[in-house]
Amino acid sequence: MNVFDTVMLSRAEEYDAAKIKDILAAHFAALGLNAEFFAGKKVAVKPNLVMKKEPEAAATTHPAVLDALLSLLRDMNVTPVIAESPGGLYTAARMESIYKGCGITPVAEKYGDILNRDVTWKKMRFEKALVCHDFDIITPLYEADVIIDLCKLKSHSLTKMSAAVKNFYGSVPGVTKFEMHAAFPENERFIGMICDLCKMFCEEKEIIAITDAIVGMEGNGPTGGSPRKIGCLLSARNPFASDLLAEKILGFEGTVPMVREAAKRGYMPESVEKLNVVGINPENVAMHDFVEPDSTKGGGSALTYFTTGKWGNIFAPKPKINLSLCRGCGECAASCPQHTIEMRKNKEGKKKAHIIRKNCIRCFCCQELCPFVAIDTKKNPLLNIITKFS
Ligand code: SF4
Ligand code: SF4
Known part of the structure; x- marks a missing residue:
């Protein structure tokens, strides 16, 4: 079996750590991940903790999946570090608050002092990159020999889907992520940069991608959408292969730009039919009505043509503040890479x-980090007409 083209796919109906552990144990055995594999290696677990959100919101990796993984690793004498850099400031105090808010702290503490509190970073260079060669990477992921990419399956306003590949953007420290949005404002280049980042890790380290697709997020993900039961778990040694299958499961086959770019670069087989899917038949879990983000609805070549380049400023979907929901917290302004959000007082003297x-630059960082889901997506009505008839 070629483990780099193989994706393990199992049904998983609920967040029951014991049942999830059984599933992951079977996946690990099939992928050759045993005590011998891990012996003497530094292991880091990289969950998706994009912001402080309770597990039920389905924006972050569920603590029960983490619990199952940590228990399985303990059986193999592995003590990992749990490391993540969410959007916004990367400080020890903020990390504590996010670990707690996402329900990670009590689970991690059962296994020792394994939550990362080191908020330094190092430089990594990828000579074979096509878009971006140099990255700042948080120290525990830089130092790890093995990274377990414990991602959540979600829709995403900028990239349409967030899963194993996009999860690596959380290896870039805090506000540097905003700088990278500003450095790669065109969607195509941003996506190319994420593919470079993930591929760099694949070449430098051993990667294990586990996708929490028990309950995912649909609509305006990665934080402002709605929880949606999907009912499965995926494991793979190649995050690009894993995302190819995840794209199919969401019913987005052939339409997620990051997956298309990776296939074009030859980072995984070009179609699900060429993957070695072990476990259940993907057709049995593939969804047909999973809601995509407002920003990508009606996608296709017309959408791409009219939302990029010279037409982008006119037609591309844009973030729009919902003033009735905005509480004036200022998170969006602090996270905007272009510094193009101002806090102004309204007639009642309330900040909005x-x-x-x-x-x-339509990066949707503001929408991603608004704690009150107060940023909508505004589409030019002409775009709806164009995409409908294209
Ligand atoms: S983050 Fe949301 S609630 Fe806070 S100021 Fe911005 S739009 Fe308003
Ligand atoms: S306003 Fe929002 S979408 Fe526009 S550049 Fe700032 S963070 Fe990005």
Whole structure:
């Protein structure tokens, strides 16, 4: 079996750590991940903790999946470090608060002092990169020999889908992520940069991608959508192969730009039919009505043509503050890579966010990090007509 083209796929109906552990144990055995594999290696677990959200919101990796994985690793005498850099400031105090808010702290503490509190980073270079060669990487992931990419399956306003490959963006420290959005404002280049980042890790380290697709997020993910039961778990040694299958499971086959770019680069087989899927038949879990983000609805070549390049400023979907929901917390302004959100007082003297359009690069960081889901997606009505008839 070629483990780099293989994806393990199992049904998983509920967040029951014991049942999930049984599933992961079977996946690990099939992928050759045993005590001998881990012996003497530094292991880091990289969950998706994009922001402080309770597990039921389905924006972050569920603690029960982490619990199952840590228990399995303990059986193999592995003590990992849990490391993540969410959006926003990367400080020890903020990390504590996010670990707690996401329900990770009590689970991790059962296995020792394994939550990362080192908020330094190192430089990594990828000579074979096509878009971006140099990355700042948080120290525990830089130092790890094995990274367990414990991601959540979600929709995503910028990249349409977030799973194993996109999860690596959380290896870049805090606000550096915003700088990278500003450095790669065109969606195509941003996606190319993420593919470089993930491929760099695949070449430098052993990667194990586990996708929490028991309950995912649909709609305006990665944080403002709605939980949606999907009912499965995926494991793979190649995160690009895993995402190819995840794309199919969401019913997004052939339409997720990051998956298309990776296939074009030859990072995994070009179609699900060429993957070695072990376990259940993907057709039995593939969804047909999973809601995509407002920003990508009606996708296709017309959408791409009219939302990029010279037409982008006119037609591309844009973030829009919902003033009735905005509580004036200022998180969006602090996270905007273009510094193009101002906090202004309304007639009642309440602070509200205001986007100055001309500098907006439509990265949707503001929507991702708004704690009150107060940023909608505004689409040009003409775009709806164009994409409908294309
Ligand atoms: S993050 Fe959300 S609630 Fe806070 S100021 Fe921005 S739009 Fe308003
Ligand atoms: S306003 Fe929002 S979408 Fe526009 S550049 Fe700032 S964070 Fe990105």
